[in-house]
Amino acid sequence: MWEYGGYWIGSANNTSKLYAYWYDKRTGATRRRTLGTEILSEAQEKLIELVGESRLDGSKSPSSVMIRVALDHYYENDAKNKPSADQAFRAIVLVNEYLSEKIVPMAAVSAFGPLRQKEFMLWCASKHSHTAGTIARNLAVVSAAFRFGRRLSVVRDGFGNEHEIQLLESAPDIVTQPKRVAELTSLAPSAPRDWLPSFQQLGQFIDAIDRRQENLFRFVILALNTWARPEAVLDFRPSVQVNREFGTLNLNPPGRRQTKKYRPTIRLTDNLTGWLDEWGEGAPMIWDGKPVTTMKRTFKRLAVDCGMDRFTQDTLRHFMATYVRRSKNPPVSQEQRDMWLGHDESRTANWYEHNDPDYLSEAMQATDNIIRDLQAYCSRSLFSCKGRAKAPLRAIKGGRDVA
Incomplete structure (x- = not known):
């Protein structure tokens, strides 16, 4: 039939x-x-x-494979297991909405050429008021889906049968640069994400964390001490990632494959050492008996309440990287900053080097010093009970009383 x-x-x-x-x-x-x-x-x-995508006997020609099939293939077999799964899902829903309105739901991959891409951009801007940056991010999902479709992958269909699938033999190139999207649509170029909170603003944010939001406070402490991306902070397990003998912290958990967002081995700061002694060896952030897997909404909600809409989880990483670069006591070389951020994989992957007593010592000291400086703008202590005895007493700036 x-x-x-x-x-x-x-x-x-x-x-x-x-x-x-x-x-x-x-x-x-x-x-x-x-x-x-x-x-x-x-x-x-x-x-x-x-x-789904398992067109076992079908043509791999982009004129035969549907866009929605390519997107589903990518999401089910790759994107949904990544931290960016929510973004990919939203982009796929948006593209399917566009196909239904402007072309046909079963449009082929070959139909999404330069003219249709421009039409999609204008449709997003007109109907959803998307910026050039948002449109580019959504198109990047389409581009990733088409690239994934050209790989040979093992997939399981809805009937439980496994197949080796190469969905596409070729696909149109997709515009993914915000600048190019802005040129094609006459939209304003997306502003660079160069906002950083001041010490006073970050102190205000920390003081606004309710005592019942202990997980959010711990997230901030971990992010400040490690400069890590949110996913690495949430994955952190002290019992298997901290080496007390050498004073190091491996941001990549055992068994996890490294990706292009390399997770380095860094030094364990004095500040974090004190907190880990207080928190114990289990997952630092627990909710309903299970490790916390996301902090995005809680973080964003508090940032908005504090009047800092542009403050995100990633801002903490940028804050530390920026102020460590400005550090004079001690000065921290670009080499150490790159290694701590995971930008110098060849050095941070060297087992002998990261067990050297001088490994990233200036970056570690600068991190502890910045947290001490930040304490001057917070009523809430940034030091564990054990660490408070070592922390210098400071008057609170910005009109607050001494805690």
């Missing part, structure tokens, strides 16, 4: 219900599964959803 990717739709037992059929090579039998509808168009949609 209707075939897709090695499966076909038909009826059975004189019923009006429609079934998906396929040939099982292992048993030599024809198998079937109900599609739960009597309407052919609905059955076709369901079959496409179940089979």
